[in-house]
Amino acid sequence: MCRIAGIITTGGGNPILLKKHVQAMCTALRHGGPDDEGVFCSADGQVCLGHRRLSIIDLSSAGHQPMSNSHPEPVEGWLWISFNGEIYNYLEIKQELLALGADFRTHTDTEVILKAYEQWGEASFGRLSGMFAFALSDLRQQKTYLVRDPSGIKPLYFSDINGILTFASEVKAFKQSGSPFSEDENWKIFLLAFGHIPEPYTTLRNVRMLQKGHYLVRKHYTGASTTVAYKVFRYKPAITNEQEALEMIRQSMHTSLKRQLIADAPLGVFLSGGIDSSLLTLLANEYQGKNLNTLSVNLQETDFSEKRYQDLVTERAAGQHHEYYFRYQDFVRNFQQILSSMDQPSTDGINSWFVSKCAHENGLKAVLSGIGADELYGGYPSFRRISGIQALRKAPKKIFKLAEKSSNIKWRRAYYLSYEHPVGEYLFLRGFYSPGTISMLLDADQREVDRVLSSLPVHRELDSLHAGNRASWMEINYYMQDQLLKDTDYMSMSHGLEVRVPFLDDAVIETAMAISPELKYQKGLGKILLINAFKELLPEAIWNRNKMGFTFPFQEWMRRFDPIANPEHYRNPTARKLIERFGKDQLHWSAAYALYHLEHAA
Secondary structure, three states: OEEEEEEEEOOOOOHHHHHHHHHHHHHHOHHHOEOEEEEEEOOOOOEEEEEEEOOOOOOOHHHOOOEEOOOOOOOOOOEEEEEEEEEOOHHHHHHHHHHOOOOOOOOOHHHHHHHHHHHHHHHHHHHOOEEEEEEEEEOOOOEEEEEEOOOOOOOOEEEEEOOEEEEEOOHHHHHHOOOOOOEOOHHHHHHHHHOOOOOOOOOEOOOEEOOOOEEEEEEOOOOOEEEEEOOOOOOOOOEOOHHHHHHHHHHHHHHHHHHHOOOOOOEEEEOOOOHHHHHHHHHHHHHHHHHOEEEEEEEOOHHHOOHHHHHHHHOOOOOEEEEEEEOHHHHHHHHHHHHHHOOOOOOOOHHHHHHHHHHHHOOOOEEEOOOOHHHHHOOOOHHHHHHHHHHHOOOOHHHHHHHHHOOOHHHHHHHHHHOOOOHHHHHHHHOOOOHHHHHHHHOOOHHHHHHHHOOOOOOHHHHHOOHHHHHHHHHHHHHHHHHHHHHHHHHHHOOOOEEEOHHHOHHHHHHHHHEOHHHHOHHHOOOHHHHHHOOOOOOHHHHOOOOOOOOOOHHHHHHHOHHHHOHHHOOOHHHHHHHHHHHOOOOOHHHHHHHHHHHHHO
8 A cells, every 4th residue: 555656748758857756746645655665767758657655565675666577676677567555366366377477576466467467468457356546657568557446445646738647646746746737616616515526526627536447548659548447336236035145245245354354564443333343343353363453443422432332342353452532632633634634625534534543553554444335235314315305306496496595504405406417416415505505605606506516427327226226326436435435545544554445345346236226225224234144243232223423523522623613714704604503503513614624725
């Protein structure tokens, strides 16, 4: 798990200057790769790849990157890679390549990617299972590939303008690339509507996220770039028998855990006490036993503590458990550091920053997280509400547009149901502010707000999906993809920590998407199949209770925190009124936090 950056030029450039810029980009990403740094520039100045390393597999210097197919001999190879992530099936691929005559000089998964490309070319990308983003330069073919994993776990941003392809793991690195990048003002609209910036957009104009399950291929001399889908998960309901579904769920989870527990560095599990983290802990315990580390964050505010549920799990696990307690003072003391760790503005991620900090201080380099279970198996209220929303959308659009006149901020979101774009359903369910409120906060034309929010790519697959799978698609591609995964990535990497997500393993996703929605979302019961598959393993008190979610008492903390809660800090009159409502507990903390981001960025 690392950070990558690089610049590809058309027709060649100055290698010394290129190296200087890429080194500056890598320095901006040092927090995500504290163990090592490397930069490779081709002699013709067309390719410059940079790397910051966090050592997880093969901790030796043999894992140094960028890596070439001549590694570690002092000869410039024709194939170079800068790789961020983990390939969980690299041992299987390695055995296949050895049988075909390949030879290996390291024990890394990075070298397996190189050898796989040598053997199968572009087709090799679809053979990889894991979380990854990498740049691979083929100097013989005069091509560079940018490749992102099918689950979209690892980020990969790029800009392709004026004959220069620039890429990096974080947006903040682009400011160090030597090219001018200006602000994309639309990010403020997105933040106020979503609480985050949805893919592919960023705070910088012309800097976009590479779509998951795709690779971009750049021809060095012509500067032509093409984006190709190599692996995209689809809903293909085929499993209608419940016993078959339960067995497939068990098999896929065990396959995932066996893959994702491979590491040469200390590894643990984030244990919140909920169903997902408890299940991961108990499954990992079957493979790791006393070598397993678990980590829990608790609060002195007893209403928010899940310690009693955590204890039920740790009593059944053989490994070492670590607990940390946080208070309001910890939030205040670390707030500015949390902000600086954010790569893109977001109303989430603070809790991830704290738990990652604890894991790092405890010597862990990799942890397992339960992200993905709710989205795949129906753990959110949206799964129960989506059918009603689709029925509502049959009403005349003018009725929803009247919602902007409501005094209730939440009801104003019904305006989004007037959109033809399916994102309207998501924003009605999970959105923050309505277009009318956003236009007042930004002193903008509401028609422009509507235009920007309707500019998101439309995925026609949604039109044919069952209501439950429609909700699942939205939770995966808007909430999880654009907020949970991005926030978890940069908050964990700011502490030099890798977060693995077993529920997003290829086997688990493919299984969940193959189960019929009627079976998967029975009677509106959240994650009922996942629970039934592991009822004998999970304590009943864990699964037979209301969903709480991993959160801190932010409503109380932020109302006490003057930089956010003081209306006098806000210049826009609408923002001041909203913060006054926040002080009266009439506005959710995340909506207030979005306003703070706007004021902070101004």
